[in-house]
Amino acid sequence: xxxxxxxxxxxxxxxxxxxxxxxxxxxxxxxxxxxxxxxxxxxxxxxxxxxxxxxxxxxxxxxxxxxxxxxxxxxxxxxxxxxxxxxxxxxxxxxxxxxxxxxxxxxxxxxxxxxxxxxxxxxxxxxxxxxxxxxxxxxxxxxxxxxxxxxxxxxxxxxxxxxxxxxxxxxxxxxxxxxxxxxxxxxxxxxxxxxxxxxxxxxxxxxxxxxxxxxxxxxxxxxxxxxxxxxxxxxxxxxxxxxxxxxxxxxxxxxxxx
Amino acid sequence: xxxxxxxxxxxxxxxxxxxxxxxxxxxxxxxxxxxxxxxxxxxxxxxxxxxxxxxxxxxxxxxx
Numbered sequence: 001x002x003x004x005x006x007x008x009x010x011x012x013x014x015x016x017x018x019x020x021x022x023x024x025x026x027x028x029x030x031x032x033x034x035x036x037x038x039x040x041x042x043x044x045x046x047x048x049x050x051x052x053x054x055x056x057x058x059x060x061x062x063x064x065x066x067x068x069x070x071x072x073x074x075x076x077x078x079x080x081x082x083x084x085x086x087x088x089x090x091x092x093x094x095x096x097x098x099x100x101x102x103x104x105x106x107x108x109x110x111x112x113x114x115x116x117x118x119x120x121x122x123x124x125x126x127x128x129x130x131x132x133x134x135x136x137x138x139x140x141x142x143x144x145x146x147x148x149x150x151x152x153x154x155x156x157x158x159x160x161x162x163x164x165x166x167x168x169x170x171x172x173x174x175x176x177x178x179x180x181x182x183x184x185x186x187x188x189x190x191x192x193x194x195x196x197x198x199x200x201x202x203x204x205x206x207x208x209x210x211x212x213x214x215x216x217x218x219x220x221x222x223x224x225x226x227x228x229x230x231x232x233x234x235x236x237x238x239x240x241x242x243x244x245x246x247x248x249x250x251x252x253x254x255x256x257x258x
Numbered sequence: 259x260x261x262x263x264x265x266x267x268x269x270x271x272x273x274x275x276x277x278x279x280x281x282x283x284x285x286x287x288x289x290x291x292x293x294x295x296x297x298x299x300x301x302x303x304x305x306x307x308x309x310x311x312x313x314x315x316x317x318x319x320x321x322x
Contacts (some may be wrong), residue, residue, distance in 0.1 A: 056267070061260060067271035071280045078284065117287055125280040132276050234292050241299040246308055257306055 024101045026243045027252040033236040033243075044229035051222035059215045071129040072216070077224040078121035081231055082150060083185050085115035089157075090182045093175035103239075105171030106246065107159055108178065110239035114231050116154035122147055134198055142191040143199035146184060153181040167246050226244065 055073035062069040088112040126144065127137040138144065157174050164170035192201050232257030247253050261267040270277040 013265070057261075061271065066273060068273035068276055070273075070277050074280050074284045092275065117291055121284055121287060124283050128276045128283075130282045132273055206280070227313040230288060232297065234295050237292065237299060241295065241302050244302045244306060248302070248309075254310065257303060257310070 016210060024103050024104070026102055026247050027250075027256065028241050029103050030240055030256060036235050037233055040229045040233035044226050044233055046226075047194035047222050048226035051219055051224075054215060054219035054222060057178075059219050060213060065133060068129070068132050071125055073219050073223050075125040075129055076220050077227040078118050078125060079147070080224055081227045082115060082122050082147070083188060084100070084228075085111050085118060086150060086153070086178075086185060087182065087233060089115055090175075090178040093171070093178040096171050097175040097179075102246075103243075105175070106239050106242045107235070108171070108174065110235045110242055111231075112154050112158050112161075112240065114234050116151060116158065118227070118231070119147060119151035119154055123151060138230065139198050141197045141199055142195040143188065143197050145190050146188040149184055150188060153177070153184060157181075170173050181190050 051073065055070055059070070059073075061067055089108045092104045092111070093108040095101065096108065123144075126147070130139070131137050157177050160177055161170040161174045164173055191197060192199055242255060268274060268278075
């Protein structure tokens with residue numbers, strides 16, 4: 001303990017790298033995750049309640065879609081999270097593949113079910129929005145089809161990992177699938193631009209002012225933050241279970257549960 | 259506040275099925291998923307605790 005630097009220069013940098021790698025080990029990440037989970041739940045509750053309040057009591061009725069547009073407050077956050085979680089999952093999977101760190105693969109595995117849930121919710125709420133506004137639950141349009149492919153990518157990732165007994169090999173196979181699937185994310189995101197689709201264009205654009213009322217925007221952003229914090233809380237709970245399952249024969253697990 | 263009554267709120271201007279069908283599905287799944295994750299964690303903890311106890315009992319009967 002103590003001095004990791006030795007004689008060579010850049011002791012500060014080296015120590016901070018060591019500090020971060022410390023949390024890359026399952027035995028330090030397990031208790032750390034346990035301490036963080038209640039905070040993410042609290043944040044999810046605060047953002048969720050504020051977001052729901054705006055969604056139903058502050059945001060005005062839409063001129064064209066009446067009260068039906070309020071589905072946006074769950075549809076957009078679920079869709080954003082389904083894409084964002086995929087990128088985070090692929091990042092961890094890729095990191096595990098490159099550096100062979102144990103926790104990375106576990107994080108990727110813990111994120112997949114939550115990502116699949118968000119993709120399912122995106123499709124479900126989209127269908128419930130499409131029916132009254134377009135007159136159909138489903139169309140084979142570029143945006144909807146690419147989101148469906150995202151859902152199947154999550155399921156494929158989970159099925160592939162479940163089919164391989166050795167967790168390290170399962171991580172590697174899953175990582176390749178996850179990384180190849182990343183190509184689908186820009187396709188989903190830009191689908192409304194690249195193709196002429198039934199799905200409306202993006203509500204939020206980085207280059208120009210949002211085409212919606214300020215209160216609607218706030219409601220959507222707060223709900224998205226709530227969904228985000230929720231996803232972290234659930235994924236951390238799941239990764240703790242995965243850590244114990246995989247590390248069950250190690251000494252530290254025996255001591256951690258005393 | 260633009261709702262005149264509780265009934266008005268639940269009616270969602272005629273879109274009740276679609277709005278509540280969307281929010282309801284989110285609520286149900288986002289309650290069930292954390293419970294399942296939590297269950298997985300308690301199950302593996304219980305299994306490990308049982309294994310430990312079994313090991314200890316083996317150890318005791320072996321040495322006495």
